[in-house]
Amino acid sequence: KCCSHSFYCITFTRVWIPDPDEVWKAAEITKDYKEGDPILHLKLEDETVLHTLLDPKNNPLPFLRNPDILVGENDLTALSYLHEPAVLHNLKVRFLESNHIYTYCGIVLVAINPYEQLQIYGEEVINAYTGQNMGDMDPHIFAVAEEAYKQMARDERNQSIIVSGESGAGKTVSAKYAMRFFATVGGSANDTNVEEKVLASSPIMEAIGNAKTTRNDNSSRFGKYIQICFSRHYHIIGANMRTYLLEKSRVVFQAEDERNYHIFYQLCASSSLPEFKDLGLSNAEDFTYTSLGENIFIEGVNDAEDLIKTREAFTLLGIKDNNQSSIFKIIASILHLGNVEICSERDGESCHISGNDPHLKHFCRLLGVELQQMEHWLCHRKLVTASETYVKNMSCKQAANARDALAKHIYARMFDWIVEHINVALHTSSKQHSFIGVLDIYGFEQFCINYANEKLQQQFNSHVFKLEQEEYMKEQIPWTLIDFYDNQPCIDLIEAKLGILDLLDEECKVPKGTDQNWAQKLYKQHSSSAHFQKPRMSNTSFIIIHFADKVEYQCEGFLEKNRDTVYEEQINILKASQFQLVADLFHEKEDGPAQKSSRVNVRSAKSVPKAPNKEHRKTVGHQFRNSLHLLMETLNATTPHYVRCIKPNDYKEAFSFDSRRAVQQLRACGVLETIRISAAGYPSRWTYPDFFNRYRVLMKKSDMTVADKKLVCKNLLETLIKEPDMFQFGKTKIFFRAGQVAYLEKLRADKFRAACIKIQKTVRGWLQRVRYRKIRKSAITIQRYGRGYLARRYAEYLRLTRAAIICQKQYRMVRDRRAYLRVRQAVITIQAYTRGMYTRRIYWEFLLHHKAMIIQKTVRGWLQRKKFRRARDAAIIIQCAFRRMRAKRQLKQLKIEARSAEHLKKLNTGMENKIVQLQRKMDEQTKEYKSQTEQLLLANTTLGTEVNKLQKELEHVRSQQGDGNQITSLQDELERLRAELREAYAQRKRLEEEHNSEKLGLTQESSVSQKEASLQSELDDERQRYQNLLKEFSRLEQRYENLKEEVSLTKFHPGHRRNPSNQSSLESDSNYPSEMGVEKAAMDISLFMKLQKRVRELEQERKRLQMNVDKMEELVKHKLDIAVHECLVFSVSLQRQELETENKKLKNDLNELRKTIAERASQNSSSNELQDSYNLLLSQLKSANEELDARKEEVLILRTQIVSTAQQQEKNGHIVRTLCSVILHIDNKNYAQTYHGLKQVARSLCDRFEVFCSSFSSTFFNISAIFWICLWLLEAQLQSQSRQHKDELEALHTQIELLKGDIEKKQEILNYTMSLSPEAQVEYSIQQEITRLTNDNLVRYKLLHRENQQENTQFEHTDFIKLEKNERKLKKQLRIYMKKVQELEAQVSKAKPELSRQVTVQRKEKEFEGMLEYCKEDEALLVKTLITGKTPSTVSATVPCLPAYILFMCIRHADYINDDQKVEALLTSTINAIKKVLKKNNDDFEMTSFWLANTSRLLHCLKQYSGDEVFMTQNTPKQNEHCLKNFDLAEYRQVLSDLSIQIYQQLIKVAEGIIQPMIVSAMLESESIPSLAGVKPMGYRNRSSSMDNDGSGPSSYTLQALIRQVGQFHGIMCDHGLDPEIIGQVVRQLFHCINAITLNNLLLRKDVCSWSTGMQLRYNTSQMEEWLRGNNLYHSKAAATLEPIIQAAQLLQVKKKTSQDAEAICSLCTALTTQQIVKILNLYTPLNEFEERVTVSFIRNIQNRLQDRNDPPQLLVDTKQTFPVLFPYTPSALSLETLHIPASLSLDFLSRV
Secondary structure (H helix, E strand, O other), X not given: OEOOOOOOOOOOOEEEEEEOOOEEEEEEEOOOOOOOOOEEEEEEOOOOEEEEEOEOOOXXXXXXXXXXXXXXXXXXXXXXXXXXXXXXXXXXXXXXXXXXXXXXXXXXXXXXXXXXXXXXXXXXXXXXXXXXXXOOOOOOHHHHHHHHHHHHHHHOOXXXXXXXXXXXXXXXXXXXXHHHHHHHHOOOOOOOOHHHHHHHHHHXXXXXXXXXXXXOOOEEOOEEEEEXXXXXXXXXXXXXXXXXXXXXXHHOOOOOOOOOEHHHHHHHHOOOOHHXXXXXXXXXXXXXXXXXXXXXXXXXXXXXXXXXHHHHHHHHOXXXXXHHHHHHHHHHHHHHHHOOOEEEOOOOOOEEEOOOOHHHHHHHHHHXXXXXXXXXXXXXXXXXXXXXXXXXXXXXXXXXXXXXHHHHHHHHHHHHHHHHHHHHHHOOOOOOOEEEEXXXXXXOOHHHHHHHHHHHHHHHHHHHHHHHHHHHHHOOOOOOXXXXXXXXXXXXXXXXXXXXXXXXXXXXXXXXXXHHHHHHHHHHHHOOOOOEEOOOOOOOEEEEEOOOOEEEEEOOOHHHHHHOOOOHHHHHHHHXXXXXXXXXXXXXXXXXXXOOOOOOOOOOOOXXXXXXXXXXXXXXXXXXXXXXXXXXXXXXXXXXXXXXXXOOOOOOOOOOOOXXXXXXXXXXXXXXXXXXXXXXXXXXXXXXXXXXXXXHXXXXXXXXXXXXXXXXXXXXXXXXXXXXXXXXXXXOEEEEOOOHHHHHHHHHHHHHHHHHHHHHHHHHHHHHHHHHHHHHHHHHHHHHHHHXXXXXXXXXXXXXXXXXHHHHHHHHHHHHHHHHHHHHXXXXXXXXXXXXXHXXXXXXXXXXXXXXXXXXXXXXXXXXXXXXXXXXXHHHHHHHHHHHHHHHHHHHHHHHHHXXXXXXXXXXXXXXXXXXXXXXXXXXXXXXXXXXXXXXXXXXXXXXXXXXXXXXXXXXXXXXXXXXXXXXXXHXXXXXXXXXXXXXXHHHHHHHHHHHHHHHHHHHOOHHHHHHHHHHHHHHHHHHHHHHHHHHHHXXXXXXXXXXXXXXXHOOOOOOOOOOOOOOOHHHHOOOOOOOOHHHHHHHHHHHHHHHHHHHHHHHHHHHHHHHHHHHHHHHHHHHHHHHHHHOHHHHHHHHHHHHHHHHXXXXXXXXXXXXXXXXXXXXXXXXXXXXXXXXXXXXXXXXXXXXXXXXXXXXXXXXXXXXXXXXXHXXXXXXXXXXXXXXXXXXXXXXXXXXXXXXXXXXXXXXXXXXHHHOOOOOHHHHHHHHHHHHHHHHHHHHHHHHHHHHHHHHHHHHHHHHHHHHHHHHHHHHHHOOOHHHHHHHHHHHHHHHHHHHHHHHHXXXXXXXXXXXXXXXXXXXXXXXXXXXXXXXXXHHHHHHHHXXXXXHHHHOOXXXXXXOOOOOOOOOOOOEEOXXXXXXXXXXXXXXXXXXXXXXXXOOOHHHHHHXXXXXXXXXXXXXXXXXXXXXXXXHHHHHHHHHOOOOHHHHHHHHHHHHHHHHHHHHOOOOHHHOOOOOHHHHHOOOOOOOOHHHHHHHHHHHHHHHHHHHHHHHHHHHHHHHHHHHHOOOOOOOOOOXXXXXXXXXXXXXXXXXXXXXXXXXXXXXXXXXXXXHHHHOXXXXXXXXXXXXXXXXXXHHHHHHHHHHOHHHOOHHHHXXXXXXXXXXXXXXXXXXXXXXXXXXXXXXXXXXXXXXXXXXXXXXXXXXXXXXXXXXXXXXXXXXXXXXXXXXXXXXXXXXXXXXXXXXXXXXXXXXXXXXXXXXXXXXXXXXXXXXXXXXHHOOOOXXXXXXXXXXX
């Protein structure tokens, strides 16, 4: 800890020296210290020189200071030098400079009271700490609570949080926040709201148990231990509270500037309320018990409002109004009792109370007791002797003491009653699985609290020692015993036999015991104890040396407090109260009088007095000792977590730190003891990777290449630290003694310093070289100018001389040049002629060569083509000869096969008979058809007669009636309507013009845009509120569903049954006798048995595959129904056209007849009888017409079904057999693979068996032979199966070729059939069916004959049975179809009128109108097929949102037929089914996205085809024709809109739940830029309990994994056809979640607030922005959500020194709040000594510049904020009539309309 070696005490070493004011002061050594020097030369920080005398005993060497880089650590044990000044300085720096009130000290959380409300306890902070390991985030009370919750869930062990500290240190607030965390994280699973009740108990207990003291405005005056109970799923199910030693004396006495309990002042402040008028209260100053402290107000506290909160808490906890009224009456009665005036008599031995005392009257009235009795017994007492009972007067002082004792007793009883009822309200009937206890240790009753602190300190020391030992054992470090303070002797002094409490109880039993006698007994008994002392100047006090400090106790009043005396007569009066609650308070635990002595009193010989209650006889000390023992048992059975609260000053000043007061509390609460235990071992601990990354600068280059980092670290430490005891190597960590990390940091800093010096040397040399070059350049310039002047003078001389020479030279040159040019011109002319001659010769020679080459090329090409033709002709001749030979062979083979056809005729003998029978039946049906045709002709003749009769009557009526004036009136009415229509058109045009002019005027006004913006913002807010209501509705709906399921589950009580084991021993099957050991033989034969078992399993697998083939065959058959039906529509339409033509002709005749009759009726208007007969005849004709239409429609439908079914059966047979052959082909491949796999397994088993048998060959030779024989048989069986499967494969290939040819033939037949007439088509189809059945039978018999020759297997037998069943089924269907066709033809022949000539009218097929019809019985099947039984993968290859289109097409048809019930039922079923699917798949992003897309698309379709002009602007004319005709579904559109919002919110919740674990690791922890992040010198020393037991820890995610996940979400939404606007909103919400979680973690983690993290974070955000650009989402407002984290990264990187830097930061960080900016600057941590911390003055400068900002108060970003979603209207360009429904959806029950 200190400078024990002169090596450390060198110049410039920084140390700590004692100081009377600041406790410790920083200094620096100015002269090297050598061992033995008496003086140490120091210099303080203010440059004061100090010379310190050293003494090894009294004044040793001072403590060393830690490096600056370690100052401000989150964990005190992370400091290199662990001692008191280092701890105090670290706490002071964190508290004053960074405003951090929490600091870890190993397993202890040190909490300093800031005396200011901090915004660090919101729900967003709770969410940030939830699920995090202790040490990953900054220290916080929530981190301790999360650690306790996590260990409870993981280790299945109860937990305790022990909160201790002085009064005013913030214990109650810390315990309250811990309970708030548990209530938020472990909320109840049902509607009991247990967590709200747990929190509601706090205001009640604060009101009745807290009071204002000189140290704290809200000091707890009782101790409490709250157990929060959890279920097996770790939800809060209840709670329980234990209280310890309420300070009853505060009820009747308060010191100066203190108050009574808050509840008294709350009632007095609310005395004017109507319900409190009866209490007789007034101002608190008017009552003695509330005015003794002379200060009845607390600054910033409103007692009246607090009473409202207290009453609300009473109501929430189930305390009824009448009980609340009784409680308030009892409290008011205590105040009145304190004001009762007791008057002394003249003798001074007696007293009395005035009978007119108003306060006594109020007291008796409020408690319901007799006034005279209470007045009497307040001034008298009863003395009971052995023979008599006396009533004795009390003096005024005795009566006042008795009155005060009664008031204290009443309040204590009421306090216990309230606590008991709170526990009843928090109690649960469910089984408790585990609990977490929160202990709030108080600090007022000096002796008892110090006794409790001694017990807790002992438990704390042993637990810290145990954790250290577990850590060493886990890392396999040699364990050496560490000495720690054991306070058991002090505890024995208090609680042992004849201890202080024992002697106190004994003195209380003595009738005339006094405090002085008790003190003398203590002196006599414990004077020899090391922890007990007697003061020199006092005989009535004693001193106990506690763990914290010496404490002197005054003996006066100890006996009275220990007895806690209350007179029996007063209690009996209260028991007889007319109010049940008052009587119950004293009947529960006290049934006897409270006497001073334990003597048994006897009234008379006849009556035996009731013995005093055993509970009442217990003294206060005895009760407290028992409760403390029970508490310690509970704590020892749990895993403790410690919170030590520190009071920084005695003046309640915000962020003011008094070092002396802090040191006193650190010494008393055990924090320094934790430091001492840690420092005694190996306090500094590094993981191998962190150590390698930090100190690799000290390694050699050769060490860096070694792959094993653990070995490299070991080699480095053995080189740097020579003493092996200074470090130890664990499994995952390196352990260092105190000071060794500082030594390594010094070496690292020296290495960096040497590197810096080298860099400086190089830079300075470069600067000097630059300076030298500048001087040299200047000298050269001067020399250049001087030499230039001399050179110019010499040059002038040379110029003149040279001019004369040039003149001479020019003349001579001209003369010689002219002669030269003449000669040169002649030579050039000769050369030109010569070169031209030679060039022409070369050209002609090249031309000849070129022509020769062309001739050669042509000749050679002709020769090669001639050679190729000869070779090709020869090849063709050879091919022809070979093909002729092969054709002859095939012809010969076909002739041989043709001769063997006689056998097939024998097989067809039975079939010919059946065909003859069918022909006979057809003849009979033809006759029946003819008879029906005759009947139809007869009916037509009758109908024609009636028509003629009606025509005659119609002519007669026309002749009798005139035209009338009806046509004229109708024409007038028509003209009037046309005029009104023209006026309406004119009015509409005028209104449109006015609307356009007003619209134009409005657009020109500038204020409209602002109004629209405000309206838009209001719309967004309203939408946000509406969506929140929807979210709440969905949550309540979910809760209702959960309750329904829970109720349904409670009806059944399934029991646990153990099934008998069906496993049999393989050894029991092998009973081969052997003289050398039966057991060995059985064990070896078991291998063979296992092989046989494997063969059986393979056989079962083959059977299962065969069953799958059958199922697929049925499935294919079902799916092909639709395709075959479409192929035969054309043939059916021909038959329908003929019937419809006939129907039209009859309708025309009927219409003409009606017109004729109407004309006749108009002519004969005078005849009423004729008019009546005309109407009757017309109605009969109309009914006959309707009946005829119905019959014709039935005929058409029946005939269409017959034809389509027959042809469908014909095609299905061939297609299914083809598909089955393909499937069997595939399965055979699987069989081959299975066989090869089995063969490899058998060979491996053989090898293993040979190895086994080789060691025992002499013993088990016979067994080996048996095994090989069995294995050979098994392999032979497998080979035979393989050959069989190959043969089947070849047969199936042949069958496929035959089926292909058959299909081609069927296509030709179908084409031929279409060209025939309807009657010919029916006959031809029957003939073809008969022929096909005959051929099929021949093929089946032939196949059966061939299969009988082969080995009969199970598969072939099954196939034969299936073929026979199909044959019988097809024959039966053929008979039914023939019968129906004959009946149909008979009906048609009867209904068909006779025509003069044969007329065939071709009817155009009706077009598909985009509607789907279904039966109401199929509604459940439709919903199941499209919604509940559908997965996104099944419709992935179809049109996006296909289920929505199909549902809307069904809705269109229901609207078309005007069936409102069908529309309502379908829409309701659809919405309920979607909700059910989403509830079942509430964590499936793909399913949620799929139904969000379909729900929104269905909503768009309802809008697009609603008929509203607003939604029809982008429709095509065809789409406008498809609009709904009869129903307005606006209400259902709203329901679907709400459902879409709920699905959107669920989609966001699922996506955030998936990416949330990835965000922190990807954005802050992963190294996107390798080797950039540094390592801190020493992070938080993680507790082993904080990590997972397997050591794997949480998964680490990279940025690419996060981007890949978001990209996957985007791809899924795009594939499902979700609207791009909604996709943009989803991405925006996810990016907001990424930003919020990243920024919150950055604000709560000191280890990531560094320059390197800022660089990494900026790179990561740029990658996210790049992804947005790549997916065209950059302008979807998603990029704007990343702005806060981008600015935070920039803030970590910018300079933070000058005022210009502060101004730049203020202008840069516009998206961050002032609190966030200051928090990041406070958390900024340099990773090495060359970086500087942000100064406090710079942070204050930032705060002053940003004080004008109007920022929200919270520090963290709300991670649950949801942007209001807007579903824009996006019409579909897809036409409904073009939509194709694939057969894979199995919607064949839907009909296209």
